[in-house]
Amino acid sequence: MTTLSRTRPNLRVRGRSFMAFVLSPDAPLRSWLAELDAQIERSATFFAGRPIVVDLSGIPDSDPDLETLFDELRSRGIRVIGAEGVDGLTPAVQSVGGPLIGGRPLGLYEVPDDPPDEPAAPEPTSMVLDEPVRSGQTILFPQGDLTINGSVASGAEIMAGGSIHVYGVLRGRAIAGVTGNQQARIFCKKLDAELISIDGLYMTAEDMDSFRGKSIQARLEGSSIIITEIS
Structure with missing residues (x-):
């Protein structure tokens, strides 16, 4: 009887390079939104189609406009994909919803059983x-x-x-x-x-x-x- 031997296939995952702009609002949010409107008036298409991450580290939880911030940004055509600079899931952060999107594929990778011995080649600068x-x-x-x-x-x-x-x-x-x-x-x-x-x-x-x-x-x-x- 002939026995067939198969090697165990490697797990394959796809890498993705992700590029987003970060908006860092200042408190109070109402004044910051007014400044944002002035900038948009000068360059109406600057944020069009761009993935945006919002850094909330400068906004206290007590700011009354925090929970509606992402709705305010979306109403201005700003595509918010996530938040950073906060601890825990506040109602404002929960309103983002969904996974991170955008970026560009970097190709197919195979995950080896053991880490490679040789260091990766340096990337061009x-x-x-x-x-x-x-x-x-x-x-x-x-x-x-x-x-x-x-x-x-x-x-x-x-x-x-x-x-x-x-x-x-x-x-x-x-x-x-x-x-x-x-x-x-x-x-x-x-x-x-x-x-x-x-x-x-x-x-x-x-x-x-x-x-x-x-x-x-x-x-x-x-x-x-x-x-x-x-x-």
Whole structure:
């Protein structure tokens, strides 16, 4: 009689890289919501379609608007997917509901029986694209600096954990320091952007009119974005 021997299959799971913006409200919430409305009026589409995590560490449980906070954010078109900075499930946190969603697949993984002996190869700290970024494209590199050897079209979005360098016309949106890097900067050969952002602070097109068409760098200074022309 012939006996068949089968190896035990490895458990397979899928990895997922998740990217979300964090909103950190200040007390009292009613005043903070008014400031949020003013920002949305200046850039109505900034939060459109973005997954948002709300950091509630600065809000006391006694704030009367806490339980309706997520409803208020959703009514403004802000897609809240979770909360952090709280102990226990308050009614406000319970109102989020559902699992974390969004992100991008990283491929298929096999879980081995034993941990690997060799250390994982270090991840790259910079990314260079030798082609332009087309309208509707989103480029995300949270590990470090992002360099575009070309132009960024209107309607495109480029995001980096470090600095952004664009050796062409920067239209669309450029968001640097997305992982909390206050030293990140934005450089471009010709500025024509819809929006730039560094570590959560941002400027819209009307704020940059005097630098339109110029070669610039943008950096943080305190709680402001400073743009200087590069001669």
